[in-house]
Amino acid sequence: MDIVHPGEQPVTKIDQPKSNRTPMDAPGFGRSRCPVCWSWWQNCKCGYAVNYNFGESIFGSCIRISEEVNKKTCQRASEDEDRKRATDIRTVDGSISIATRVQEGGHNIMNSMTLRYYPPEKSEFKKILREGYADQYLIVTVDKKGSISYWILVDLSVLRWIFTIHGDQLLEHESYCQYYDQAQPYWRFNLLKMKDLPGAEGLIITNLPQFYQMSFKF
């Protein structure tokens, strides 16, 4: 799972253990140590334990949202799927794979989707848009307390289709896409705008209140 801070380039969260071990073996239970600073889990000051616990609770919500929208039972994807297909969650029947992202933030990132464009050949953008990786992209936005304030689910097959029809002009069109020219560049897509393009039907499913859907502008 990645975490994005508004106005900054996306950063990858500390890699969290993704094995299928039982909860009792997981960090935070019993007398386990933080793998980064090596203090006892409950005394960890390096941030890993906080991040881990935060990630786990949000991840549970991501699974519930995926199940609700797809009407299918979902589970954590394997490490292999995560690495090779950018997939964090999959339906138990194997039919749908879902990439997830957690972002903290306000209205400036509402209804948008940020994809890393670095390194160019192996970027997240390339993987997800061009090579048919995950089927869906779930973006949850959390407030300062860590509660989910809203979420957006993007159908990546539709997104790929939009790029097939409208081509790279989408990347040059500022109202559809913004490019952040930093050391590690990324694209930020305006999903609401793209929703209105021919062929974009079903692009996003969101629980965003209608008011914000109407008022949002880049």
Ligand SMILES: [Zn+2]
């Ligand atoms: Zn630590």
